[in-house]
Amino acid sequence: MRSLLRALPVIALAVVQLAPGLGPGAAAAADKLRVVATTTDLKALTEAVGGDLVEVNSLARGNQNPHDLEVRPSLMVKVRRADLLVINGLDLDQWAEVVVQGANNPKVLPGTPGRVDASQGLPVLEVPTTKVDRSMGDVHPMGNPHYTPDPGMAPQITANILAGLARLMPGSRPVFEKNRADFLGRLEQAMSRWQAALAPFKGARIVQYHADFVYLFARFDLVKAGAIEDRPGIPATPGHLARLIQEMKQAQVKLVVVEPWNDVKLAERVAQEAGAKVRVLAPSVGALKEARTYLDTVDYNVRTIADGLR
16 A cells, blocks of 8 residues: 555556546536545435536446455546545545545545535444454444445435535535435335335344445344354354354344355355355445446345345
C-alpha cells in the first residue's frame, strides 16, 4: 500500500493526461450532477433520489466482492469527473481513499460538500468490544459494514444521499424529496410483503459464508448461526468445518447462504454433511441476474431465504 501511495502523483498525472476535457469546469457545465458511488447498492439508491438530475457511476461492480477491489486508473478517471462521491463507510471501501488521491479531485475529499458517508446515523451491528488486530481476520473496528442488504436501512441511507445532493443543487431539493418519498412508498409496500413471507420462519437459524447478511437477518428476526469462514476473510480449516457441521446438526440448522463470489461447492459440502440446503444470495444490486434493482435484490433474497427454510 505504501508503494502505491508513493506512486499516486504519477498515476494521477497519467489519469489527467488520458482523460482530455476533464478540467475543473467540465462537471459544472454538465446539466446533471456527476455522482460516483463506491458500490452498486449506493448507486441504485442515489439514482432513486436524484432521478433525472444525476448521472451515477459505481466503482465496484455488483458481482465483485467490495473488500477486494483493485485500484485502477479507470476508477480514478470516474472520480476525477465527480461532483459528489457516495461511500459506504465503516471501512468497507477504504480503498476509495486511494482512488480519490489518485484522481486529484478536491471536490470529493473528506469533509467537503461533495462527500457523502451513507452510514451516518445508522444503528451499526457487531461493533467490536475489544481491540482489533489482524489475527482476528477481516474484522471491521467500526462494526459490520454490510448494511445495504437490509431494506430497513434505506430511509436513513437515502436521507444522507439527499442531503449531499441538496448541498450541491439546493434549488432542486423539492425534486429530490419527492423522488425519495416515491421510492420509500414503494419500499414500504414491498416491506409488508417481505415481512409476511418471512414471518413463518421467525427465529430460524442460518449459517452464512461471510457476514454479509447480518442486518438483513436482524430485520426479519432470523438468527445468524455461524459462518463457513474460520474468521472473517480467512479460509476455513478442516477443524473449523468439523465443529461447524456438528453445531449445525445439534441446532438443526436447515439453511446455508453464500455469496456468488465465494466457494459455493464448499458451502454445499458443509450443508450436505449437516442435512441443510444451500442458497446463493445477492449481496448487492447486480450480483445475480435477478438483482436488477435495489427492490429486486431484496425481493430475490427474501424469496430465496423463504424457499430455503420452507
